[in-house]
Amino acid sequence: MTMDKRHGGPWDRGSADSYYHRKPEPHYYEGATGSTPRVTNLNESEQAAYMAGYKWNEKHGDKKCF
Helix, strand or coil, X not given: CCCCCCCCCHHHHHHHHHHCCCCCCCCEECCCCCCXXXXXXXXXXXXXXXXXXXXXXXXXXXXXXX
């Protein structure tokens, strides 16, 4: 499995959702976060990368303080 860790990629978005205390909702952006189309129809590899980022952040406990 290839991890797309670029800003806006599946791994990045998974780790960001965990960081901001959001429930997992697999997605990524085609390019820059928020300014390019949001992709929600992920293939198996993209879903795995998203969940890997989410789980990594959950394990390491990096959470935003509100």
